[in-house]
Amino acid sequence: MSSVAGQPVDEAVAEMVAVLTPHADADWQARAGSLEWSCWTTAAHVAHDLAAYAGQVAGRATAGYLPFDLVIQPGAPPREVLGVVEACGRLLSAAVAGAGTGPVAWHWGMSDADGFAAMGTAEVLVHTSDISQGLGVAWLPPEPLCQLVVDRLLPNSPPGRASKILLWATGRADLAGHARVGEWVWRPGLSPLGVTIDDARAIVASLPRSYEALVRDRVKFRVGRIVYAAFSRDETIMGFGFPREEREALVASEPDKFLMPEPSDMRYQWVRVRLDALDVGELRELLIDAWRMCVPKKVAADYEGL
Numbered sequence: 546m547s548s549v550a551g552q553p554v555d556e557a558v559a560e561m562v563a564v565l566t567p568h569a570d571a572d573w574q575a576r577a578g579s580l581e582w583s584c585w586t587t588a589a590h591v592a593h594d595l596a597a598y599a600g601q602v603a604g605r606a607t608a609g610y611l612p613f614d615l616v617i618q619p620g621a622p623p624r625e626v627l628g629v630v631e632a633c634g635r636l637l638s639a640a641v642a643g644a645g646t647g648p649v650a651w652h653w654g655m656s657d658a659d660g661f662a663a664m665g666t667a668e669v670l671v672h673t674s675d676i677s678q679g680l681g682v683a684w685l686p687p688e689p690l691c692q693l694v695v696d697r698l699l700p701n702s703p704p705g706r707a708s709k710i711l712l713w714a715t716g717r718a719d720l721a722g723h724a725r726v727g728e729w730v731w732r733p734g735l736s737p738l739g740v741t742i743d744d745a746r747a748i749v750a751s752l753p754r755s756y757e758a759l760v761r762d763r764v765k766f767r768v769g770r771i772v773y774a775a776f777s778r779d780e781t782i783m784g785f786g787f788p789r790e791e792r793e794a795l796v797a798s799e800p801d802k803f804l805m806p807e808p809s810d811m812r813y814q815w816v817r818v819r820l821d822a823l824d825v826g827e828l829r830e831l832l833i834d835a836w837r838m839c840v841p842k843k844v845a846a847d848y849e850g851l
Contacts, residue, residue: 551638557669558634569623578675595633598661601650602640660733663697696826704751739821768839786835787816
């Protein structure tokens, strides 16, 4: 999430407000999904968490959470509670945007600002789902926002649609072949760099029409006869599909990470990357973008839920 600052928080809050405002006159004392809280209390909790995360980032709190709380007047109507959520979302978005890089504050260990943005986005999405269930509103969290959360906060989760993974990992849904989650906590600490070919296998396992081939002792991922990713024999370098006209700019932007293709591959839409310079989220993005270049648009759209 490092390149988008507080944008996911803004988008998640905007989605929450758009989905729930038309139902502001419903019974917000109804139970929110599987929670013990009412819909009203759950919305107030979202505002509280966004404010707490913003305080951590802005205050550079390193020893624990700052000793303050957010109190919403008990009689406030749902529209006003959603207004508080919007205000607190803007606080977190602004704090993240101005925080710079590197570890900035504590949440079960030190995290960078984007980790707090991921947590804020996750809280908004999962609790909007809770409230929607309580109000009888049919809604699923947007797939792109869920993918950002999964990449940062749940990098070792099973393959599958990010919205399903997020709801399963927070104890809100079942996932075939996996036990129901009973307890969980966000761990936004910076992930160590370095991925392996097994990380790549886990990511592509859910991609339609993708399969693995071994060619001259090199692992390649294909769609039909088209190779969209290939690994060096020592599995330290990954080549992947990438627009030919954009690769020079990519390599120039991070020359310690990205490499131009081998001379024999220069005519292809191809570039290379060092696996020890990636984290799982980056690897996922590169692989899915490369796979998307090889499949029909409808296949990609169905996979992404568009």
